[in-house]
Amino acid sequence: MSDEHLVPPGARFVGTREVGTAEGFVDTPEHDLGLSSPRGKQRRSEWVQLLLEALHYRVTQVGLAMFLLIVTLVVVGPYVAPHSPFEFVTDPYAKPSAIAWLGGDCLGRDVLSRVLCGGRSVLILSFSATAIGMVLGVSTGLVAGYARTVVSEVIMRGLDVLLAFPQIVFVLLLISVLGPQRWLLVLGVGVTLAPPIGRVVYGTTMNVKEGDFVLAAESLGVSHLEIISSEILPNIVSPLMVEFGLNLTFAIGTIASLSFLGFGMQPPAPDWGLMINENRVGLVIQPYSVLVPTALIAILAIGANLVTDGVAHAMIGLERDTGSA
Amino acid sequence: MLSPVLKIILRRLAFGLLTLVVISVLVFAATQALPGDTATAILGKSATPERVKVLEKQLGLDRPLYEQYFSWVAGILRGDFGNSLVGTMLPVTQMIGRRLMNTLALMLIAALIDVPTALVLGSLSGRFRDGLFDGFVSVGSLTFAALPTFVIGIMLILAFATQILQILPAVSRIEPDASVWSQMDLLWLPALTLALASAPFAVRMLRGSMIEVLESDYVQMARLKGTPERLVLQRHALPNAIVPFIQVVALDLAWMIGGVVTVEYLFNFPGIGALLVSAVSDRDVPVIQALVLLIASAYVVFNLVADILTILVTPRLRTGLQ
Numbered sequence: 001m002s003d004e005h006l007v008p009p010g011a012r013f014v015g016t017r018e019v020g021t022a023e024g025f026v027d028t029p030e031h032d033l034g035l036s037s038p039r040g041k042q043r044r045s046e047w048v049q050l051l052l053e054a055l056h057y058r059v060t061q062v063g064l065a066m067f068l069l070i071v072t073l074v075v076v077g078p079y080v081a082p083h084s085p086f087e088f089v090t091d092p093y094a095k096p097s098a099i100a101w102l103g104g105d106c107l108g109r110d111v112l113s114r115v116l117c118g119g120r121s122v123l124i125l126s127f128s129a130t131a132i133g134m135v136l137g138v139s140t141g142l143v144a145g146y147a148r149t150v151v152s153e154v155i156m157r158g159l160d161v162l163l164a165f166p167q168i169v170f171v172l173l174l175i176s177v178l179g180p181q182r183w184l185l186v187l188g189v190g191v192t193l194a195p196p197i198g199r200v201v202y203g204t205t206m207n208v209k210e211g212d213f214v215l216a217a218e219s220l221g222v223s224h225l226e227i228i229s230s231e232i233l234p235n236i237v238s239p240l241m242v243e244f245g246l247n248l249t250f251a252i253g254t255i256a257s258l259s260f261l262g263f264g265m266q267p268p269a270p271d272w273g274l275m276i277n278e279n280r281v282g283l284v285i286q287p288y289s290v291l292v293p294t295a296l297i298a299i300l301a302i303g304a305n306l307v308t309d310g311v312a313h314a315m316i317g318l319e320r321d322t323g324s325a
Numbered sequence: 326m327l328s329p330v331l332k333i334i335l336r337r338l339a340f341g342l343l344t345l346v347v348i349s350v351l352v353f354a355a356t357q358a359l360p361g362d363t364a365t366a367i368l369g370k371s372a373t374p375e376r377v378k379v380l381e382k383q384l385g386l387d388r389p390l391y392e393q394y395f396s397w398v399a400g401i402l403r404g405d406f407g408n409s410l411v412g413t414m415l416p417v418t419q420m421i422g423r424r425l426m427n428t429l430a431l432m433l434i435a436a437l438i439d440v441p442t443a444l445v446l447g448s449l450s451g452r453f454r455d456g457l458f459d460g461f462v463s464v465g466s467l468t469f470a471a472l473p474t475f476v477i478g479i480m481l482i483l484a485f486a487t488q489i490l491q492i493l494p495a496v497s498r499i500e501p502d503a504s505v506w507s508q509m510d511l512l513w514l515p516a517l518t519l520a521l522a523s524a525p526f527a528v529r530m531l532r533g534s535m536i537e538v539l540e541s542d543y544v545q546m547a548r549l550k551g552t553p554e555r556l557v558l559q560r561h562a563l564p565n566a567i568v569p570f571i572q573v574v575a576l577d578l579a580w581m582i583g584g585v586v587t588v589e590y591l592f593n594f595p596g597i598g599a600l601l602v603s604a605v606s607d608r609d610v611p612v613i614q615a616l617v618l619l620i621a622s623a624y625v626v627f628n629l630v631a632d633i634l635t636i637l638v639t640p641r642l643r644t645g646l647q
Contacts, residue, residue: 165621168586256473261587263605294480302471305468
């Protein structure tokens, strides 16, 4: 029982269910078989509904505000920075002054400008890593859960082996071989995120596959691909959204940690994690050069986690309302 | 005659062993077979091809890969991980020995802080679910679960070692030859960082299990019989809630093994995590191999122990098999 996941791998039906259709199937979801209603619309309304529901929770609102604050800062920051992040404008570890509002860093560069320009990498890299993890996890989990043969066993055991490495150690192993490349960071973190996602999708897929509507579709000769995309995927959209949020939070943590260790962006690039590492010697004289990037990483990670928690609550709430119990 | 419980445990053990073998192959393949060229790494880019050839022969790098793998594994089983490629070229085992003890001491203290705290917070917030206390704990654990470990560490340094209070040292300058235990004041901040970083998972797990147990049929039944609430908790709820607790301790330790890397680097703590970071910077292959293998094995073992203990103490699992 891994509690990193608020949602245990298990049945999570949020989809609307319609009972007794003309074909005589019991318990058939509306979007079944792709025969009638436009599938895409159905699927979208489901996750939009979940997000709207989540916005009713205070925790989501606070989290979203924190997250958007950082995103805005990252997008707008480079345009409003008073200096170039590479320019030496003051003395090393200079106190805040009219030239450098947050003081100087270890080499006398403007801390404010470097902070304003230094968030892009952690945001982009962790989003990409999460996307890779989701794609890998969902595809392996779907195949394993759907096939239910030796293949599933091999895939799931493979994921277990990956789980035997603490995330950061696995990425460090890759970096030790190929050096601190940005694509390697994204790929490495993505791969380490995949196994838990794979497990959740595997469990959910197995449960959904037991459903009558899948049996019905199978007996009608609908292709496997069609069944996966029209019957199974819509049913795992909600747990996947929670997974995305959780993994984004993990990815932010791991990417920031790797930058802090010196294996992310390389100097002289402005990057929050790297800034903390570069300036921590001067922590006593010039705390802002460490404090500000630390606080921004914290706000970003906490914001992502709070939103995720809100979505998870909304999902459980919606389930209760639709009375799938 | 094997009892079913024993059989299932043996199967878990066998799978754990298999995982370790696969990991060793992965670690070996990653560090040996992929482009990082060891001989050139030692001699530097300017080395002549002849010198590289000679060194490869000395290191046994000219042999087929599977032979290299088996002699590497045979060495490990004898406790020989080879020599470091950097600096003093010490035997890897010698480099790791003392540092491993330091890391274990760090993890132990962290666990002693975080497990009892999590037990109290988790079961109380489960018991008084959705109350003010539960909300407070929930926001706290969401916050600390999200924070990268080094961010927690920096915040603690700012609070206790530099800006606000100055009662603890910001950097652990542990004397390598003296015992860690005689230098406790250097251990507090790194241990507290690790504990704060891993507590949220334990808290949520214990809260969840408390809620599950309190809502179970047997607890409802005991209440309906008119058993006093204190006895319900003592006799029915706690023995069942203890199951995930054991799991929590093992998983907590497993989780910390990953966390020590950034914590040790941040506090300059002389343990295996900081050693791994510098080995990766230096591309010191034998040290990386040994440490990754060690960390992954510990991770597997802790998870295995968690599983087996769970099987042993869960009445449902124990009797359901017979």
